[in-house]
Amino acid sequence: MKNRSAIAAGLVAVVIAVLIVLLAASDTQQTGSVSYEILGEVAPQITGPTIDGDQYSLLDERGDWVVVNFFASWCVGCRVEHPELVEFTERHEDDGVQLVAVMFGDTETDAREFFNELGGDWPALVEETGRIAIDYGVTAVPETLLISPSGRVVYKWIGTRGVTADNIDALIAQLEGGG
Amino acid sequence: MALHGFKAQWRWLSWVLIAIIGVAALIVGAASDGGPQSDGERMSQLASTIRCPQCRGQSVAESNVAIAREIRGDIRVRISEGETDDEIRQVYIDRYGRSIVLNPDSGGFTGLVWIVPVVAAGLATAAVALAFRRWRVQADSLRTATEEDRELVAELRRDRS
Numbered sequence: 001m002k003n004r005s006a007i008a009a010g011l012v013a014v015v016i017a018v019l020i021v022l023l024a025a026s027d028t029q030q031t032g033s034v035s036y037e038i039l040g041e042v043a044p045q046i047t048g049p050t051i052d053g054d055q056y057s058l059l060d061e062r063g064d065w066v067v068v069n070f071f072a073s074w075c076v077g078c079r080v081e082h083p084e085l086v087e088f089t090e091r092h093e094d095d096g097v098q099l100v101a102v103m104f105g106d107t108e109t110d111a112r113e114f115f116n117e118l119g120g121d122w123p124a125l126v127e128e129t130g131r132i133a134i135d136y137g138v139t140a141v142p143e144t145l146l147i148s149p150s151g152r153v154v155y156k157w158i159g160t161r162g163v164t165a166d167n168i169d170a171l172i173a174q175l176e177g178g179g
Numbered sequence: 180m181a182l183h184g185f186k187a188q189w190r191w192l193s194w195v196l197i198a199i200i201g202v203a204a205l206i207v208g209a210a211s212d213g214g215p216q217s218d219g220e221r222m223s224q225l226a227s228t229i230r231c232p233q234c235r236g237q238s239v240a241e242s243n244v245a246i247a248r249e250i251r252g253d254i255r256v257r258i259s260e261g262e263t264d265d266e267i268r269q270v271y272i273d274r275y276g277r278s279i280v281l282n283p284d285s286g287g288f289t290g291l292v293w294i295v296p297v298v299a300a301g302l303a304t305a306a307v308a309l310a311f312r313r314w315r316v317q318a319d320s321l322r323t324a325t326e327e328d329r330e331l332v333a334e335l336r337r338d339r340s
Contacts, residue, residue: 008306011302015295015298015299015302018291018295019295035232035274035275035276035279037273037274037275037276038274072245104245104249105245105246105248105249129249129252129253129256130246130248130249130250130252130253131253131256133246133249134249134250134253134270134271134274135274136274137274137275138246139232139233139246139275140233140244140245140246141245
């Protein structure tokens with residue numbers, strides 16, 4: 001009788017132990033998680049009309065460094081970092097470094113108004129399906145990515161932190177130098 | 180005696196029948212996909228299994244933040260483009276990692292989340308059945324007089340007479 005009780009208690013203990021291990025091993029990251037799955041991958045295609053009515057394709061930029069900025073007119077962080085992006089494009093008017101913006105959760109009219117108000121003459125894609133943002137694993141705006149001349153995603157900035165003309169230039173210089 | 184045997188057989192048969200019906204119901208329930216769904220139903224069902232990347236414990240079906248709205252719209256488009264549920268889920272896993280899916284994986288180590296409760300329930304049922312059986316054997320043994328009981332009764336009767 002004592003043996004049976006011991007076996008039953010042992011079984012219960014094993015089940016509880018397995019459940020504890022499962023809970024401990026489970027992914028508890030449930031909030032505000034940031035995805036870096038895209039890093040090192042071939043940059044997903046970015047193609048479509050811009051707010052100026054032109055057609056844009058990332059393929060045309062192959063061989064250049066490309067900074068991809070996901071933005072929205074309602075996004076405070078996007079307004080904060082915008083002057084830095086303006087500064088960045090003024091530094092790189094003709095030297096193989098490009099900037100493209102992709103609209104996220106916004107309307108074409110509001111996005112156009114955003115650029116009219118804050119300046120900037122880089123292509124800004126009208127993206128109403130969210131497909132490009134999802135392809136790049138965007139969680140919230142602003143998010144900014146750097147694509148190498150070979151077409152791979154090499155860096156990702158979440159939010160406004162670190163998104164300055166100086167920082168982006170320093171990173172490109174570092175990567176060009178192989179460091 | 181024959182009646183007792185018939186009753187015992189019938190009792191066993193009823194248990195076997197219950198077990199068969201239970202297993203059959205589980206198999207049918209697990210295998211059935213509820214029939215063909217409309218695109219809207221598929222979208223809602225898929226959205227409820229994808230975690231909102233920006234939220235705390237909410238699916239994209241429940242949340243109204245921008246990325247949740249974008250993903251819901253993207254699911255709708257992918258369904259209309261003919262992608263299967265698994266293909267659509269895989270897109271988000273590739274872009275946001277496995278934690279984007281709210282349902283635990285049914286394979287590998289995580290699969291134990293599904294298996295352990297079933298095994299635990301089976302063990303508990305078996306333990307209860309064994310306990311009932313033991314109590315019944317003990318009760319039966321109490322109903323049957325032993326040789327010692329008979330001798331004791333005979334002795335008491337002799338004393339009284």
